Amino acid sequence: MCRTFEIEWQAKELLMTKQNFFKHSKIGLAISLALGSSVALAQQAADQQVAADEVIEEVVTTATRLQGSAAAVVEERKAQAFVADILGAEQISRTGDSDAAAALRRVTGLTLVDGKFIYVRGLGERYSSTQLNGASVPSPDPTRNVIPLDMFPASIIESMSVQKSYSPDMPANFGGGNVDIRTVSIPSEQVFDISIGTGWDSNFSDDGLTYTGGGDDWLGTDDGTRSLPNAMRAALARYQESINVADIANFDGVDVATAAATNRELAAALNTQNQVYSTGLEPDLKGSVAYGDSYDLSDDWTFGFLTAIDYDKSWSNHQETDVVLGIANGAATVIQSGESRVTAQQVELSGLLNFGLQYGDYHRIETSTIFLLNTQDRVEQGVVETPNTIADENLSYFDTDIRYESRELLTKQVRGSHFFPEYWNIAVDWQYAESRANRDAPGEVFYRQNNDRDLGEGIGNLAFQQTRTATTLQFQELQDDAQDWRMDVELPVYLSDMEILVKGGGQVSKKARSSYSRRFAISAESVDNAELANVGYNELFSDANILDEDFGLQLFGAPTAQDPNYLAAQQVEAGYGLVDITLNQDWRLSGGLRWEQYTQVAAQLDLRSMNVIGDVTEAGRKEDDIYGSLALTYQLNDEMQLRFGYGSTVVRPDLRELTEVIFVGPLTNFKVRGNSALAVTEMDNFDARWEWYLPAGENYSVGLFYKDLTNPIEAVEAKGTDSDRVITFLNGQSGSLYGVEFEFLKDLTSVRDGLFFSGNLTLSDSEISIANTGNVELTNNTRRMTGHSQYVANLQLGYDSLDGEHSAxxxxxxxxEHIAFAGVKQGEIGIGDAFEQPFHSLDFVYTWYPDFNSKLKFKVQNVLGDDVDIEQNGQLIQTRTVGTGLSLEYSYSF
Incomplete structure (x- = not known):
């Protein structure tokens, strides 16, 4: 039997009115994509064989995998009134990307930052909105309002849409673009898929780091060891968050000795068994299973369901260097440097459960429940040089940083699609979604030891410091809740040479966030120096030593004004209307207006009284405005079209950025402080694109874009009192971004059957002007925008064997290069901007299809072995080894 890629598309009772409805409506686009990659091929054959008002019984066609994977997404992209790029599940599978973030970097003009966040056309993640099946979702990240896209495994994604030009049915908080992640839907027939895989990284050849505290079960979740103990929670409630000896004595009315005994008991209740040791690393492990079916309950009613589970346990192990530049003796110089090893174990678990009920061909209700869990257990150890040790070549510090975090997202959605041919062909979409994101970071441990290298090469004689912060333990909790309601109504109107689609709707989105952090320190100020040298962490901070009043350990813990405790809420109410006009099948004009009322409040919280700090009315803001868009498409011929678009949008400060408390960013390790005076960014967006779609899936496009920004928000470095970087947020006066995008997919069968070449290239530039303030003194007040790369390139050379058994x-x-953070100056001397250098990612993916039901996929990631580097003042200030990864995955469909 010939192993061509067979596709069967069956469509029954597809009337002319319904074809026109599918052509323009969101419902129709979703249905066409769900039918699979055969839609475009089948529709082309059907149009040639039947009249538009006849019934299509069945169309069967064959195509290469190249055609199959491209046809559906190309058809949706062509049908969009506004500039958009679509990424389908088959395309994601082909590149072997494991999550949404990694897959989106293949889209024209998109760059991946920190492995989690997408920059659209060089604008930071704040300038892009993310939706899940068209609904807003909360974020478990304490320093960002945008959800980390690495939380979405590729196995649950049906497609992703990146809309780059604004349309009124999108939220006005739209800068670079909107990313809509669309999860897999109800199948039309029984599906049962299972896969298992493993992986290995070249960095695994070196031993990793782990520690005795916490748990290490297969889910990576904390077994309660790291969590704040109940005794401590009760004491914090009793003593109004301060468990210092003096506060306990005052509250209980007891002498200092009695209060000190209570203090020691609370210290012993904490988990202080966090000894770090070397360990070999296990290969990565992943697996997934999905099952679904559809049942005809009667001639009119159909019920379907789909459930899927995905599991991935992986390790990372790399070396890091970090240098901080400052001004000394009238010149830029190194004021801190360090070299460390970082080992992290990451576990990802996702679950999806969909139910669907369909009545006839025109009414459908579907529910989706999606659970995402991502845990990371991270250990970092290394030598650090500071101003206190740089002058002494025999002395350095040896830092240990242990961090555990669990991120969860649970979202429940119910949506409906209805078509009423008897009522002027009106179509109605509606959706309700509620979501909760949590971040739990219990028992983060940090301690610094003196390293006397005079007693040995490298790491010599280690001694804990005789300070109040001999070790610190931090406990953070964050909860983000979101609710989203929306309804869209479409009315098609048909005239002799004109088709008009009138669309309107409304949306209400609510978000609420609470963030709590408690930090404790165990003091060794009264401990003899002899007891602090050459001793392990578990031994020094044993319960016996803690409870021994003569040993000298003491617990400190009281809230401060800079603790990251805050409450925040946001509500957006919106209504819109747009008109989509097609004239003579050559011209298409789409445009409309959107009204949004935006209300937001963010206030710091005093844990002692559980009251907000300051006047909450001054911390809130409320505003409303109207935002418009206009798009014009001209069909040059059956294969070629021109697009033009304009949109006025806004980018608002997120919940975190308006609170003036300090967080340590979990990705950058920088201190991050909010700015309550931030203003919204107003944007004017212009787009133009030429598109050419050829048979066999070939296509070419050239696009131009320009964005004008008023009050752009930038992350900048603030003046600090120590050698740590403190990042804050500031409004610039103006900004602009402009560029050109090229995209192509070329069939190379003339060279070799089954060979093709695809890719995209974005060339752009940007400029932002920011004035200095009393807290921020920038070296360059006019420069490129932070995070903006002047070029982004994606290239893919692919091969599909004619027998369908191999693809590569x-x-x-x-x-x-892009600015990682802006340089600052002291007095008249400035330090240049820090630039992250280009990372050359080269991956190879090979898939073997031994039969119709199974496939074996082999991937080599980062073939070139490139590293992540940041340079400042011509000096390498940060580097992180990445390594080359190998993975093997087998999947079977029953």
């Missing part, structure tokens, strides 16, 4: 892809991705 060589994929290259690179983004030009």
């Amino acid at each position: 892809s060589l994929i290259y991705n690179v983004a030009g």
Whole structure:
């Protein structure tokens, strides 16, 4: 039997009115994509064989995998009134990307930052909104309002849409673009898929780091060891958050000795068994299973369901260097440097449960429940040089940093699609979604030891410091809740040479966030120096030593004004209307207006009284405005079209950025402080694109874009009192971004059957002007925007064997250097901006299809072995080894 890629598309009772409805409506686009990659091929054959008002019984066609994977997404992209890029599940599978973030970097003009966040056309993640099946979702990240896209495994994604030009049915908080992650839907027939895989990284050849505290079960979740003990929670409630000896004595009315005994008992209740040791690393492990079916309950009613579970346990192990530049003796110089090893174990678990009920061909209700869990257990150890040790070549510090975090997202959605041919062909979409995101970071441990290298090469004689912070333990909790209601109504109107689609709707989105952090320190100020040298962490901070009043350990813990405790809420109410006009099948004009009322409040919280700090009315803001868009498409011929678009949008400060408390960013390790005076950013967006779609899936496009920004928000470095970087947020006066995008997919069968070449290239530039303030003194007040790369390139050389048994892809991705953080100056002397250097990513993916039901996929990631580097003042200030990864995955469909 010939192993061509067979596709069957069956459509029954597809009337002319319904075809026109599908052509323009969101419902129709979703249905066409769900039918699979055969829609475009089948529709082309059907149009040639039947009249538009006849019934299509069945169409069967064959195509290569190249055609199959591209046809559906190309068809949806062509049908969009506004500039958008679509990424389908087959395309994601082909490149072997494991999550949404990694997959989106293949889209034209998109760059991946920190492995989690997407920059659209060089604008930071704040300038892009993310939706899940068209609904807003909360974020478990304490320093960002945008959800980390690495939380979404590729196995639950049906497609992703990146809309780059604004339309009124999108939220006005739209800068670079909107990313809509669309999860897999109800199948039309029984599906049962299972897969298992493993992986290995070249960095695994070196031993990793782990520690005795916490738990290490297969889910990576904390077994309660790291959590704040109940005794401590009760004491914090009793003593109004301060468990210092003096506060206990005052509250209980007891002498200092009695209060000190209570203090020691509370210290012993904490988990202080966090000894770090070396360990070998296990290979990565992943697996997934999905099952679904559809049942005809009667001639009119159909019920379907789909459930899926995905599990992934992986390790990372790399070396890091970090240098901080400052001004000394009238010149830029190194004021801190360090070298460390970082080992992290990450566990990802996702679950999806969908139910669907359909009545006839025109009414459908579907529910989706999606659970995402991502845990990371991270250990970092290394030598640090500071101003206190740089002058002494025999002395350095040896830092240990242990961090555990669990991120969860639970979202429940119910949506409906209805078509009423008897009522002027009106179509109605509606959706309600509620979501909760949590971040739990219990028992974060940090301690610094003196390293006397005079007693040995490298790491010599280690001694704990005789300070109040001999070790610190931090406990953070964050909860983000979101609710989203929306309804869209469409009315098609048909005239002799004109088709008009009138669309309107409304949306209400609510978010509420609470963030709590408690930090404790165990003091060794009264401990003899002899007891602090050459001793392990578990031994020094044993219960016996803690409870021994003569040993000298003491617990400190009281809230401060800078603790990251805050409450925040946001509500957006919106209504819109747009008109989509097609004239003579050549011209298409779409445009409309959106009204949004935005209310937001963010206030610091005093844990002692559980009251907000300051006047909450001054911390809130409320505003409303009207935002418009206009898009014009001209069909040059059956294969070629021109697009033009304009949109006025806004980018608002997120919940975190308006609170003036300090967080330590979990990704950058920088201190981050909010700015309550931030203003919204207003944007004017212009787009133009030429598109050419050829048979066999070939396509070419060239796009131009320009964005004008008023009050752009930038992350900048603030003046600090120590050698740590403190990042804050500031409004610039103006900003602009402009560029050109090229995209292509070329069939190379003339060279070799089954060979193709695809890719995209974005060339752009930006400029922002920011004035200095009393807290921020920038070296360059006019420069490129932070995070903006002047070029982004994606190339893929692919091969599909004619017998359908083999496919292979060589994929290259690179983004030009971009500003990681802006340079600051002291007096008249400035330090230059820090630039993250291009990372040349080259991956190879090979898939073997031994039969119709199974496939074996092999991937080599980062073939070139490139590292992540940041340079400042011509000096390498940060580097992180990445390594080359190998993975093997087998999947079977019953």
